[in-house]
Amino acid sequence: MKMTGAQITIETLIEQGTEFVFGYPGGQVIDLYDAIYQAQDRIHHILTAHEQGAAHAADGYARSSGKVGVVMATSGPGATNLVTGIATAYLDSVPVVAITGNVPNSLIGRDSFQEVDITGITIPITKHNFFVKNIEDLADTIRRAFQIAKSGRPGPVLVDIPKDIQTGKYDYTPMPVVPKEEQRKPKEYKLEKTARMIKECHKPFIYVGGGAIRAQASEEIVQLANLIDAPVGCTLMGLSVVPQDDPHFLGMVGMHGHYASSKALSEADLLLVIGARFSDRATGNVNKYGRHTRIIHIDIDRAEVDKNVAVDLGIGGDVKEALTELLKLVEPCQHDDWKKRVETLKEEEKEQFEKTTPLDTLNPYTLIQEVQKYTQPQTPIVTDVGQHQMWVAQYYRFQNPHTLITSGGLGTMGFGLGAAIGTSLATRQKTVLFTGDGSFGMNLNELATLSRLKAPVVIIIMNNGVLGMVRQWQNLFFEKHYSQTTLESHPDYVQLAKAFHMKGYRIEAFDELSSVIEQAMKEEGPALVDCHIDKDELVLPMLPPGGSFDDIITEMEGA
Amino acid sequence: MEERFIIAILVDNKSGVLTRISSMFTRRGFNIDSLTVGTTEDPRYSRITISARGDLALRKQLIKQAFKLYNVKEVKIMPEHESVRRELALIKLRNKQETRGDILSAVDIFRGKIIDFSPNTLCVEITGDTSKIDAFIAVVSPFGILEMCRTGVTALERGCHYLNRETQTFEDQKSVQEKEC
Numbered sequence: 001m002k003m004t005g006a007q008i009t010i011e012t013l014i015e016q017g018t019e020f021v022f023g024y025p026g027g028q029v030i031d032l033y034d035a036i037y038q039a040q041d042r043i044h045h046i047l048t049a050h051e052q053g054a055a056h057a058a059d060g061y062a063r064s065s066g067k068v069g070v071v072m073a074t075s076g077p078g079a080t081n082l083v084t085g086i087a088t089a090y091l092d093s094v095p096v097v098a099i100t101g102n103v104p105n106s107l108i109g110r111d112s113f114q115e116v117d118i119t120g121i122t123i124p125i126t127k128h129n130f131f132v133k134n135i136e137d138l139a140d141t142i143r144r145a146f147q148i149a150k151s152g153r154p155g156p157v158l159v160d161i162p163k164d165i166q167t168g169k170y171d172y173t174p175m176p177v178v179p180k181e182e183q184r185k186p187k188e189y190k191l192e193k194t195a196r197m198i199k200e201c202h203k204p205f206i207y208v209g210g211g212a213i214r215a216q217a218s219e220e221i222v223q224l225a226n227l228i229d230a231p232v233g234c235t236l237m238g239l240s241v242v243p244q245d246d247p248h249f250l251g252m253v254g255m256h257g258h259y260a261s262s263k264a265l266s267e268a269d270l271l272l273v274i275g276a277r278f279s280d281r282a283t284g285n286v287n288k289y290g291r292h293t294r295i296i297h298i299d300i301d302r303a304e305v306d307k308n309v310a311v312d313l314g315i316g317g318d319v320k321e322a323l324t325e326l327l328k329l330v331e332p333c334q335h336d337d338w339k340k341r342v343e344t345l346k347e348e349e350k351e352q353f354e355k356t357t358p359l360d361t362l363n364p365y366t367l368i369q370e371v372q373k374y375t376q377p378q379t380p381i382v383t384d385v386g387q388h389q390m391w392v393a394q395y396y397r398f399q400n401p402h403t404l405i406t407s408g409g410l411g412t413m414g415f416g417l418g419a420a421i422g423t424s425l426a427t428r429q430k431t432v433l434f435t436g437d438g439s440f441g442m443n444l445n446e447l448a449t450l451s452r453l454k455a456p457v458v459i460i461i462m463n464n465g466v467l468g469m470v471r472q473w474q475n476l477f478f479e480k481h482y483s484q485t486t487l488e489s490h491p492d493y494v495q496l497a498k499a500f501h502m503k504g505y506r507i508e509a510f511d512e513l514s515s516v517i518e519q520a521m522k523e524e525g526p527a528l529v530d531c532h533i534d535k536d537e538l539v540l541p542m543l544p545p546g547g548s549f550d551d552i553i554t555e556m557e558g559a
Numbered sequence: 560m561e562e563r564f565i566i567a568i569l570v571d572n573k574s575g576v577l578t579r580i581s582s583m584f585t586r587r588g589f590n591i592d593s594l595t596v597g598t599t600e601d602p603r604y605s606r607i608t609i610s611a612r613g614d615l616a617l618r619k620q621l622i623k624q625a626f627k628l629y630n631v632k633e634v635k636i637m638p639e640h641e642s643v644r645r646e647l648a649l650i651k652l653r654n655k656q657e658t659r660g661d662i663l664s665a666v667d668i669f670r671g672k673i674i675d676f677s678p679n680t681l682c683v684e685i686t687g688d689t690s691k692i693d694a695f696i697a698v699v700s701p702f703g704i705l706e707m708c709r710t711g712v713t714a715l716e717r718g719c720h721y722l723n724r725e726t727q728t729f730e731d732q733k734s735v736q737e738k739e740c
Contacts, residue, residue, distance in 0.1 A: 123579055124586045128629040131575075148629065303623035306616060 001173075005135050006031035006166040009099065010039050012142040015174050018070050020061060020425055021099075022046045022054040026074020027114060028101030031166040046425065046453070048418065049445035051078050055085020055098070056418030056443070062094045063405045063419070064380050065426035066214075068149050069096045075103055076114030079160075080121065084412060086156045087125040091409025092210060092237060095154035097145045098122075104164040105133065119160050127155035135168040143178045151181035153301040154214060183300060186317030186325060193313055194296050195329040197270060201294070203338040204230035205268035207253065209282075210237030210408065211275020211299055212319055218401050220323035221274065222246060227327065229334050230272070231342050233261035235282045237408040238275070240398035250342070254282035255543045256390040259352060259554060260345035262541070266549035267341070273297045275319045278308035279409065298322050352554045356540060362510040364391040364462060367531055370513050371432060371460060372396060374521035380405055380423045380431045384416035384439030387468035390539040392434045414442030417459070421446060424455040430521075433459045437487060438467045444496070447528075451500040454525040461493060461528070464535040472538055476553075493530035507531040560614055563592070565644060565714045568607040568625055569633040569722050572598065576630045580607060583628060589613065589621055593646075593711030599723075604632060606722065608713045610689070633722050637714040644714040647686045649674075650696070653703040654681045662702055669695045680705060688712075 003011065009032055013021065021043060025033045036045050048054040051073040058069030069089075073082050079100040089096045103112040119129045128148050130141045138161070145157040198204060206225055212218070218241050225232050225248040232242050233253040242249045251258030253265050265271065271293050276282065295311040297304070298319055305314030315322055357365050368391060375381070377399035383389040383406045398404055405423050407415040417440070420433040440461050450457055467485040474482050497504025503523050505516045507530070520527045542553045570576045577596055584591055592610040599606045611621070618636060625634045637644065652662055654677065666673060666683050669691065675682035685695050689712055696704070716722070719731035 119575070120578065123582045301627070303620065303627055305623075307620055310616065 001171065002169050003172045004031065004035070004166065005138055005161065005168050005170065006035040007038070008135075008139050008170060008172045009142060009161060009166070010035040010043065011172055011174070012139045013070060013099075014039065014043050015177070016143065016146045017067065017177050018043060020044050020046055020422075021070045021072050022048060022057040022061070022422065023072030024048060024051050024054055024074070024078060026078045026101065028075040028103060028163050029072060029078070029166075031163065032072065032099070032101060032161075046421070046449065048421075049448045050443065051081035052085050052414070053418035053421075053443055053446040053449065055082045055096070056088065056412075056415050057422035057425075057449075058096050058098075059085060059089045059094050059415075060382065060405050060419030060422030061426040062089070062096055062422075063092075064402055064423040066216075066402065067095075067426070068146055069094070069422065070099065071096060072099045074101050074114065075118070076116045078114075079116055079118035083121060083125070084410075084414075085418075086122055086158065088407050088410045088412040088415055089156040090125045090127070092407065093154050093214065094156065095149040096156040097142070097149050098156060098158040099142075100158065100160045101166065102131075102160050102162045105162045106164065108162065118158065122158050125156070126158050129158040129160070131160045132162065132165050135165050135170040138165060138170070139172060139175070143175060147178040147181060152183055153211070183318050184316065186298070186315050186322035188325070190313060190315045191322065191326050191329055194272075194315065194326055195331070197294060197296060197313065198228050198272070198330055199333065201270035202335055203267060203269040203341075204228055204335065205265050205271050206230050206232045207265060207271055207273045207276055208232060208234040208238040208241050209274065209276025210235065212238060212241045213275075213401050215275060215300070215319040216401065217274070217320040217323055218242060220320060220327060222248075223327055224272075224323060224330070227330055227332050229339065231261075231264050233257070233265055235276050235279065235408070236393055236406065239393055240404045241401050243399045244397035245399075250346070252393050254279075255545070256394065256539050256541065257282075257543070258394065259349040259541050259552065260342065262543065262549050262552060263345050264342050268293055271295045273299075273311070274323070275299055277304045280308075283309065352541075356555050360510065362507065362513055362531070362533060364388065364533060364537060365395050366510065366513060367460070367462065367507075367517075367533070368392060368395040368434075370517045371521065374518065375430075375432060378403065378427075378429065380427050380429060382406070382416050382420040382423055382431060382433045384433075384435040385411045385413045386436045386439055387472065387537070387539050388434050388436045388439075388462040390469075391462070394539075413439040416440070417443050417446040417450070420457045420459070421450055421453065421455060424457050425453070430456040430458065433457055435459060435461055436468060437461055437463045437465065441487070447496070447500040447502070450526045451502050456524065457526050458520055458523065459526070459528040461530050462533050463493070463530050464533050464537065465490065466535045468535070468537070469539070471535070472542075475536075475538070476542070477544075493528060497528040503527040505529045561612055562614070563610065563612050564618055564639075565637040565642070565712055566609045566611065566618075566621065566625075567635050567637055567714060567722050568609065568631055569599070569604050570607060571630040571632070572603055572605045573630060576605070577607070579628055579630060580625070583624055584609075587620070587624055589617065593709070595711045595713045597713075601723065604723070608637075608711070610712045633724065635716075635722055637716060641718070641720070642714050642716045644688050644712050645686055646689055646692055646710055646712045647684065648692045648696070648707060648709045650683045650685065650699065650704055651675075651680050651706040652683065652699060653705060654679055658702045662699060665695065665698045669698075671695065
C-alpha cells in the first residue's frame, strides 16, 4: 500500500510493538506528528515538557518493561536535547530507538534553520545510528534499529529522517516483529573450566551486574549461589536481580557498597562476575583489585572481558544460557569457614549500622523504611542521582528484578522524573521516585507531564538544601570548602505541587513521618512529598576514589 | 609491552563509516600512527589499514571494540612476519647542482624514482616499509625537504590468508591446515 514516509515510520513503529512514543513536536517532524494523529487509536504519544524528559521516559519505559522504548524529537535543538538521555541509555545498555526529523536532503549541509548533524553527534553514544537517504530504505532501517537496540548487549539506536523522506510516498508492507540477532554460544570447554575452578576454590563470591537483569537470569544466579554455597554481591545496576532477603545476598559492592559485600569480595579467592563491567565506581582501584583472586567473567559483550580488569577466564555469551549450562556441570559444595567469615563481616556491618544510624530521627534510613511499608515487591523504585540514590541502593529491600530504575553509568541528575513517568506507564503500577532537591530541580518541568497523565507516581524529595554528594566530597577531601553546593532558594515544593494540580506534602520532623508517608502513598494519582533531612548526612560506607577495599570509610567523627 | 602493530579492517563501503571507526579510536583512547582506506576486490567493502602502538591487552581490546561496530565485517592484526607491508612517500627536494648527484645516488640505492624535475625542485617517489622510508628521509633531509607526504602503511597477509573469510576456498583451507600440522 502506498503511504507517506511519515505514515510508514509510524506504521513500522506500531508493527514493531510500540505502545508509547515519548516526544515533542517541531518543524521537521510535523508530518510524523500528523501520522501519529491519524493512528492515535493504535499508538499513544506522550507529550513531555522537554525532549530530555521524553528520552528519560522512553528509557524508564524500556528498563522497567524490558521492551524497546521509543522517543521522537524534531531536528536541531530537539535532537540535541535528546543527547543526555541517549547517553544515559547507552551507559546502562537500555534498548531505546530515537527518531529525529531533519531538514530536507536538499538543505542538508547548508547550516539550515534547526539543522544539526545528529548522527555525527551521537556516534559515540549509540550502538549505531542511521540517516535515511532514500524512502525505499525507511521501513527496513527502522526495523533494523529495533533489532540492533534489543540484540546482544542492548543500547540506543538513532534514526534521523529528513523531511523530504517523511513527505515522499512509497509502498509499505507490514512485517512481523524483528527477532533478536543470534548470539554466539558460550564455549563449553570454558564452562567446564569454570566448574573446575569452582571446585578448586574455597572462598567463592558471585558478583552480578545489570547484564544479569537484562538476561533475566535471577533464578539461575540464586540456584548457583545455593549449589556452590557462595555469597552474592552486586553492582548498582545489578540491584534487584537477587531478592534482598536471599540468605546468600550481601548487597551492593563498590564506592558506597555494603560493607560485608565489599569486604567479602576483596577476600574471596574466586570471583564469578556475571554481566558486570568492572566500573571504577564498583571496583575501586583496579590495580589493587583481586590481588589474591582468580576471576571468571561472563558477559554478552566480549569487549567487556579484559577491558577494565584482566581476568583469568572470560566467557562471551548470553548470561542466562551460560548459567543454565554451568548449573549442569557444577558439583554442589560447602564452604563452612568462608561462611563463618562472611557471617562475621555481616555482624560487623550490623554493628556499624547501629552505631551510625539512629532509628528515632528523621533521616534517609527511617524515610526509606517508612516508604517501604507501603510498597509491594513489584513496585518500581526510580531514583535520581546523588546521595539519595545511594541511600536507596543501601536501604531499600528490592525483591523483584527490574524494580530499581536508576542512572548508573552516566549518573544523570534529572533522570528521575522522566524515567518515573515512563516506568509507571510501562508497569501500570504505583511508582515511587526518590530524588534530591538538586536532581529534582534539573527537570521538574516534567511535573506538567505527570499532572496531565495523572500517573500514580509518588515523588519523595530528600530535601537538604545542598548538592549533597559533591558536598560530601568537599567535606571529606576539600577541607569543607562548600563551593557552589549550597542551594539557597528554598522553594516551597508543596505550593509547586499545587501549581501542577497535585497533592503536596511536607515532612519536617520525625513524628510527621509515618502519617504523611501513609497519606501520600495512598494517593490515587501523583503526589509529592518534600522531606527535610539534615544537610550533613553522609553516605557511608565510602571507598575513597582510587582506594582499595581495605580503605573503606565506615564512620565519620563530627562530620 | 608497547609495540607497533598493523590492523586491517573490512568495512561496509558507505559514507560515514570512516568517521565511526576513527571516532571509536578517539573515544577509547587508542592512538593512530597512520590510517589508509580504499576500495577492495568486492565493491561492497572498503579496507582500512591502521598502524597503531600498544601492548597485547590494548590490541585485543581494539579488535573487540572494532568488531562491535555495525559496519565492520572483519578485523585482523597483520602479523609482523607473515604479512607484506608497504607505504609510499612523495618527497620534494631542492634541485641544486651541488647536491643533485648525492640525491640521485640515494634515490638509486633506495630504489626510488624521480617523478618530477624542474629547474628548482625535484620530486622523489619511494615505496617500502615504514623503516625504509624513514631511512631514506634521514638521508635526504640534509639536502632540504621542501614538502612531503606519506600514504601510511597498507598491508596484506602472505599466502592463503584473507581478511574476507568468504574468499577462503577449499584449497586454501587445505594448504593452511597442512602448514599448521
